Every structure is written in C-alpha cells, then in structure tokens.
Amino acid sequence: MSAAHDHAHDEPTTGPKVLAVADRHPRVRTIQVERPEPEDASFVAATTKGLGITLKHFARNLFLPLKKLTERAKPGAPDEDKWRAEIETVQYPEEKVKYPERFRGLHRLTLRDDGAVRCVACMCCPTVCPAHCITIVPAETDDKGIEKRPAVFEIDELRCVVCGLCVEACPCDAIRMDTGEHAKPVEDRANAIETKESMMARGVRSIATQGGEGPNWRDGKK
C-alpha cells in the first residue's frame, strides 16, 4: 500500500489552495480547497463582454460577404480578410473540401495499353487484405507473357477497412485507391460490392512499363 498511497499524500504544488485535509479511510481522503468567488460577482461586466463578442461575430457574419471556399482563411491571410464573414460551413454537396493527395478512396483497377485489366491475378492483395474483402478468381490468358488474369475481381466495400495494404502489395500497379471518391451509399448490400468492370471504369492507364522492364532493364532502356 504504500507507494501509490504515499504518493497520494504529496501536497499538490499547483491548483487551488488546500484549506483542510481529512483522512477518513486509507484510500479516501477529503480535501477542502479554497473556491474564490468570481472577481465580478454581479456578472455584469463579464456578461456585457460576452454579449459584445457574440454580437460582433453575429454582425460580422450577417453583413459581410462570405468567403469562397477556395479563399477560406489561411493562417497569415491578407488584411482584407478582416472584412469577410468568418463562416466556416462548407455547403456540401455544392461545395466540397479538397482531399489531400494521399486520401484513400474507392479502389480502381488500372489498364494496359490495349485497355485490358492490368492485374495478373497474383493473389497478393487478397492474401494481405486484413478484412478479407477481395475476391479474385484467376483465369488463364492466351498471352504467354502474362499467363493469368482475373476472371472475377470483387471488393466488398462494406468489409474494406480502407487500409491501403492491397495497393502496397500489388507488384504491378494494378490496384490503386487514388480516386478521391467515397464508397457510395447503397440500399442493398449486394450493391456495395465493386466488380472488376466498375473498378476498371474508374481505371486509367498505368505509366509503369507494360510487362515490366524486360530482360534488358540493366541497360537503362526499354
């Protein structure tokens, strides 16, 4: 009992002034501290000041023009911002906040130069996925350089935890989460499953070299 208890008996160095301490129980003690009355017990001065602050904000926001979202106050904003309303409300969905570049949104599947899906069904992403939300059914292709492609590539957005590990794991830049879109609201759970087609529809061509750098990558040219 001891260390913690002894420690509790250390006199506080800051805080209100202790008037009396009563130990009625080894673990409970009552400390009577000084509670000074507010300086202005009539509240009048403090009330007036507070009313002034709220009135100032109200008048400013009522009469001064609203800032455009793109011009919203930044630290060190120019002086004319003094004559703008301070309202921070974003009028979603007419206005939208720009997401940071690294925001992880809905998945997309990147495309080859011929428009086919880039994924080679290596199964890295469903393996690493902590939420087990990726379903890939591989199929063979005629292209001997690729060998496999996904016949089915589905992501259950209801299970996805948006961790981004699938993107990290992908060896050929086939899956990305850089769309900046949210998962859409759905009325049926089945509709929350992103299919290969829907993710390819959001897809772009990857700038990574098709099929890797090839056997001569050491030469520094394609």
Add this chain to the structure above:
Amino acid sequence: MKTVYAILDFPATKWLFLIFVLVMPLASLLTWAERRQSAMMQDRLGPNRANIGPIKLKGILHFVADALKMIFKEDFIPANVHKWLFTLAPLLAIAPVLIAFCIIPFGPTIYPHQYTQVLDVYGLATDPTNVSFADSIRMQMFSVDFGLIFYFAVLTLANYGGTLAGWASYNKWALLGGLRSSSQMMSYEVAMGLALMGAFLVTGSLEPGHIAGHGASSSMSPSNPLNWLWLWQPVGLLLFFTAAIAETKRAPFDIPEGEPEIIGYFVEYSGMRWGIFFLAEFIEIVFISAVVATVFFGGYQVPFLDPDGFRIGGYIDPNGVSTSGHFLLLPHWLVTALQFAAFGIKVILLCAFQLLVRWTLPRFRADQLMNLGWKLLLPLALANIMVTALIMLLFMGGN
C-alpha cells in the same frame, strides 16, 4: 360601417389580430431565427435548406417543415402516465401566455372618421365626445387598472404546465425538471414583481396602455425617447429583464430543462405535444419583449412622432397636447401605421436580444439562480423602490 367598427373594437377581434398577426408568426419565425442567429454567432450558417421547389428564402421555411414534422409524428403516450394531466400540461403551459397578451397595447387608438386627415389633437383633448371621435378603436384588448398585476397572476400559472408535465410523466427526470421549474419560479417571481414597482411609482399606473401612452413625465411628449422608462428606471429594466428571462425558462436560466443532465419536464413528450411546450417558450419570449417594449421603451411610440405628426422641440400645453416646435404633420392613417410598425420592430429587436443572451451565457446552477434571485435581484429591486420613492417624494413633489 358602424357594425364594422364595432366588430373591430370587439376584444376578441383585437386579441385574434394580435395573436395571429404578430405573436404566432413571430414565435414561429423565432424558432428559425434562433437557429440562424446562434449559427451566425458561432461562425456557422445554420439551417438554410428547407425549400418548396426553388423557393428557399434563406431557410425560413424550416419552421413550416418543423411544424409538419411535429404534427405528423406519432403522438406517443408512455405507459403509467397520468393521462389527464399529461394531456392538460401543454395546454396549461401555452394558454396563460396567450391570455396574458390581452393587456398589451399593440397600437395607438384609431379614430376611423379622421383616418385620412391629420388627427385633431386639440379637439380630442377638449371635446373627446365629439362625433368625429366616435367609433374609436383602442388597440388593446383589456384596458384595466390592474393590467400588469393581471399579467403576473396569469403568467405564473404557466408554471403549472411545466410542473404538472413533470409530475404526470411518471419519469424521475421529468419530475426533477418539474420541481426545478417550481423552485425557479420561487426565485425570480418576487424580484420580477418588485422590479416593476419603480415603474409603477414613476408613472402612477399599472395599466400598460397608460404607461405607453403617457410616459414617465407629463411635461414631455410621450413620444420623446427621454420620456420612456428605460431612462427613469434603468435598474428596474435590468432587474426585470433578468427575471423575465428566468420566467421564459431559457438559458442562462434553463434549469428546468437542463438538456445535458435531466432533459427536462417534457422528456416524455413527443410530436405536437412537445411542440406546444416549445412554442409556448417562444411565445413567452415575444410576450416578455412586448412587456419590456411597452413599459420601458414607449410601446407603440415612434421617437418624436406625436399623434398629429413628427415634432421636435415642442412643449406640452395646458390641455396636455404636445404643440409648436419644428413639426411635420402627417395623416392619421400614416401615424397609426408607423406606430404599429414601431411596436413590431421594438418587439423583434428585444426578441433578438433575448436570443443573443441565450446563446452567450452558460447555464446557472440551481443554487446560483437562488443566490442571484434572493441575494442580488430582490435586494436591488427593494433598493430601487426605496430610491425611486425618495426621489419622487423629494424632487417630484410626491406626484
């Protein structure tokens, strides 16, 4: 035509006019204005979306949406409530406030036969029974000597609404809220009555129509802002306004409601029954504003607008008529219209001020309210009466 004037002068007509033209629209709009105003104070936009097609009106239609929602919501009555009192309580909360409005003078007396001309104020002062002043319409339903006493008596009844709602709800939190409502009433009611006593001493009347129509001193025109009681009774105004905000049970005195802790005496109410409590609160705001405007800010008086037109630098002649000075004569209809508008504007500004107070100050604890009511407001109100009485006796010849 005589019948029309008689109908217009019928008390119920005036009351309905006041309630449906000023009070109800204002109280409904206040539900929206409060949310917008508080949002603006907190650097938000507030509700601005409710619309009928492209008509948005900055979100004013939110009160229509709210009303529709509350009307069509399920009217749920929990098991074990005292059904009769549970049903009665919202009505008890709103009825007294609506009744109390009958003492409020919301406009000047209208003389229909002189409507298109400048009012003959000399004739009115010397020969008021003349036929040209017949069929006059007094814009106050209930003009009696005990007007403000009537208001105190009736509005106190509104507290039974809250108390009975808490009692009938079969809910510990509601009961706590109801009890707090009663105990809060104890704390401010005495101080509120006494705060107005100084005004009674100065004007010599308890009749709000008389106070608004005559002002503090008979040597100044009642339309002179210096003759309004805010200058003569500043302490009384401050005390009365504080106590009156406590009467509306809104922050900083929303102890009976206490959202973060007990939710309040109406915790078991839903739909329009709850809506009535809500509306009653806003009607009380309008009423308090109307009383303060009438007693302390000249009621329907427009600054420097006498019954026959604008006048600056005049004096009161022995007939009690404001005369000479620089004046601009106006027809009777324009004067009355301006005075109606002045009353509306005063009430709206005072409502806005109450909203400002409500969104600025944090809630008092129950014991702090008791301290404030009994140890600060009451002694100050008594001192105000003493000082006012002494000044009246020594300098005004006991008027």
